[in-house]
Amino acid sequence: MTDTYLVTNAKARQQQSSVSIFWDIQNVNLKFKSLEFFSRKLQYFASEQGKLVLQNVYYNSQHPNQVNNKIILEKLDFKCVDVPIQCKNSADNQLIADCVKWVAFNPSNTIILVLGDKDFAGLICILRSLGKKVIIFAQRGNASQKLIKIVGNNNFHFIDELPELVKQKKQSQPIYFTPQKATIHI
Numbered sequence: 001m002t003d004t005y006l007v008t009n010a011k012a013r014q015q016q017s018s019v020s021i022f023w024d025i026q027n028v029n030l031k032f033k034s035l036e037f038f039s040r041k042l043q044y045f046a047s048e049q050g051k052l053v054l055q056n057v058y059y060n061s062q063h064p065n066q067v068n069n070k071i072i073l074e075k076l077d078f079k080c081v082d083v084p085i086q087c088k089n090s091a092d093n094q095l096i097a098d099c100v101k102w103v104a105f106n107p108s109n110t111i112i113l114v115l116g117d118k119d120f121a122g123l124i125c126i127l128r129s130l131g132k133k134v135i136i137f138a139q140r141g142n143a144s145q146k147l148i149k150i151v152g153n154n155n156f157h158f159i160d161e162l163p164e165l166v167k168q169k170k171q172s173q174p175i176y177f178t179p180q181k182a183t184i185h186i
Contacts, residue, residue, distance in 0.1 A: 025073075056078070060082070081095075
């Protein structure tokens with residue numbers, strides 16, 4: 001392989017838009033029956049934004065309903081990060097730290113956050129200042145007005161709007177997610 005070939009391929013990979021998902025299941029904890037449906041729609045929506053390179057879900061294994069949801073999400077290729085600490089905002093803090101580390105060492109252009117509380121306002125401001133496109137999905141009744149103002153109405157959606165968002169583009173084939181062998185180091 002020539003050096004020119006390697007440089008050309010590296011430039012092509014850098015130019016392709018990449019997408020990462022960070023999901024706080026404590027904020028957006030879907031019912032067991034609808035979890036797979038909405039998760040697949042989320043993956044499809046993300047793939048429309050670019051190449052889906054990371055999809056992390058943050059949960060607490062001390063909550064049985066979150067463990068049940070984790071099992072389904074792992075089958076859909078989500079990386080499930082257990083934060084079993086009972087401290088307030090422990091999952092939020094882990095998600096924020098992982099997202100900042102990921103963005104620092106990886107070229108994701110679009111970050112999809114599935115959450116809803118105002119604790120993430122600082123993270124969103126950081127991501128936007130770095131030139132990242134931030135899209136938020138939240139549950140109705142669990143969405144901070146502050147987050148909506150920060151990202152704007154075009155980049156804020158309720159999770160139950162996903163079927164309508166992807167309706168116009170019919171799925172002709174299933175979405176296959178190939179996770180990168182990436183480890184977040186600091």
